[in-house]
Amino acid sequence: MNYDRENDFFNSEWADAGTGCEACHGPGSNHVKAASEYFDYEKETIVNPARLPWRLRAMVCGQCHSRGVSTAAVSPYREGFPERYGYASGFVPGKALYLFYVDKPGEKQTGPLQYNEWKESGHAKAGIMCTDCHSVHRVSASEVMGAGETVQTSQTKLIADNLCMDCHKTLKRRGVHRIHTFGSCIACHMPRVKGDKHSHTFAFISPAETVKAGGLDKQQNSCNNCHHHKDTPPENLVEFLNAVKMADMPKPYTVHGK
Template sequence: MKQILLILLVLGLAVPAMATDYVGSDKCFTCHAEQYNQWQASGHPWKIRSSEKARFSKLPLPPGYSWDDISYVIGGATKKVRYIDKQGYIITSAKDGSEAKTQYNLEDGSWSFYHKGEKKPYKCGPCHMTNYSPEGHQYGMKGMIGTWAEDGIGCEECHGPGGDHLKRPSKATIKVDLSAESCGKCHQRGGMGPEPPAKGGFVRHHEQINELKAGVHKNLACIDCHNPHERAILAKDNCAKCHPGIAKSHAKERHGRQGTRCIDCHMPKASKSAISVTSYTGDVRTHLFKIDPAADAEMFKEIEEKGKKSSVAKGFVTVEYACLSCHASRDKAWAAEKAKKFHRK
């Protein structure tokens, strides 16, 4: 990336400068080392990385490509990896132009097609970058739509520009927004409405705010369960704080004695980002929480807007997702009957 920047400067091409008040996440380390280290281990700074940083991660590359052909890597923290070429376009075919799977899936080491053969510009900046602007092209790369101050989701994307705070450290000079909507501006699809878009029998990915608004916990904030600086999988696991009676009964049941957690049934992997393990198991936990145990309950419904049909999730999880992801040899009727016996006081 340094070589690219040097060439651009020599040629006189526009290079997006760090916004005046944006200082970069590394400046936060001096006073906030604990939070900085937690953030570094989370998925936020991994939304996009330069090839200079990513080449040491030992990730496999699409057919025919070397690291010298790559400008950026998208993702790589938990689910999937995509690659951006030197012109700023997402790679969708082999280097020689032939058909190829170009999305690498971390969970099982498989490859998937991604917009096969298309010329795909990178326009994910609003939720993958810090201080994103839709104007221009980062480092003059035509496939990169927009410019930004820092790769990935840095401290200042949530806390605002840190220039004043660096000069005058106090709560008055930094933004702290603990609302669900603060996270929801990116963890949503098609707005923050209570109808999570679905596809192929799964809720589509990055829709946590949609699910939250659709479910029984619509008044909760994300921080009630999550430390915003840590990885999402390190949730507080504090369901018993609000549900002491249910937690007590669960501890006495067979599943509780075997170590099954609340989230295993109430937050099954009914959402999909990269792969689906089974017909009822994706790779992202849902935030709907409520389970409808009825044998005839349907988790999804079809809608039509402007003549276009699509699928959305209702405000609950059904037993095929809550139960059959583990009890794969059983059927929905069996699961519905068993579900009647749970959480009896």
């Protein structure tokens, strides 16, 4: 298992490259048997996530795209090892993930946390889930668009802001939306909070949260993640945003403390 006790980390090496079919569709032995012996019954012996209720469909993604611990205890247990598995032990697509896997306290700011964050988002409350934005079997959005662009690991159905504007067709030009003639939906509402992992709360992360946390090393924010504001002190950005809210626009040079 290659468990590093001091760092509480498994340096595992997997023989199976990528995510296999059964991870999303459940055990396939009965499906193969039905297709070869009984015919016409194969669809009843496999899970099609697209036909699951949307919350259960999201849980299929959440078994991997989240951080937590299993509800089942490690068995057989060995002294010095974690008491719980770091994955959803026993989970089968179509079942409720929370029966097998629960959030681990203190795991904020580490990835993959897409499912953990999504559960807190307005998208989750509205029933907008993973496969509304992401293609599971396609390689990238560029393939869908036929644009011949570089392959994207995000596997979104549309490229960048085209995806957001496909639903959010109207935008009220007020506050920061009024003053930004550059940037994008994703840059502000899905900033990279840890490495190359985009936040999936879809909420604007204010520089005020950075100030409150004690610096950018403790809490990233939407504004400083932009190259235009990357060197601007978060305190200055807070003042600027407050001025925007009051419709009292300062001159650009005051934002950068010059």
